[in-house]
Amino acid sequence: MNAHDTKSLLILSPGLPKSREGEPAFAEPWQAEAFAMTVHLHERGVFSWSEWAEVLSQELYKPGRRADAADYYDCWVAALSRLITELSITSTANLEMLTRKWQHAAEATPHGKPIRMENASNL
Template sequence: MPGRAILNRREALPGLSADAPVFAEPWQAEAFAMVVALHERGLFSWSEWAEALSAEVKQPGAAEDGHDYYAHWLAALEKLLAAKGVAPSRDVDQLAAAWQRAAHATPHGKPIALENDPLHGG
């Protein structure tokens, strides 16, 4: 399994020792899993993915210590999905804004649901 092989190479990730957790936040694991699943479904090759991620990591302002690695991972995924016509940037931005509004509208301690977006039409 490619995803497991990548996870077993923790030392290859910026700033991580072999015994450090791979993901600092749950969203990082989810972004990782999405990339692996989309690759396994044939949406893009590993070389396409590596090229997209490399372009993001090389952007000016990237943290030298790699703490923003998964932010670059997510940005690369969003750009690759837009380039493939799967999820245009406009749609991703609108959905992200809806989740942000839903988060702000959700009472503390309650699960965030997209239906909590005050602009949700449902």
């Protein structure tokens, strides 16, 4: 499969923030990671682009969004989370549990050490 085509397809995601050169623009690394995971899942055929675009649009048009659209990638992550739950890859409860566990792991990890999930148990 040609990764390049897929990437250009994901770039068509509604409202995607782009640089002047037309590349996706990210304010923080987690946004690039969320984008990359979506590209990768799509490349592997886990979902089609139209399935993705629909779920993302629903998240983007929910009320209460920021006027400056700085929460674009918050919506992106919400859409990806929902899509993989709808596809029965995981459950909302499991994602919540893992999110809290990662927060605990970060807090339990001294500066300078890689943050690993196992560190959560050291709390």
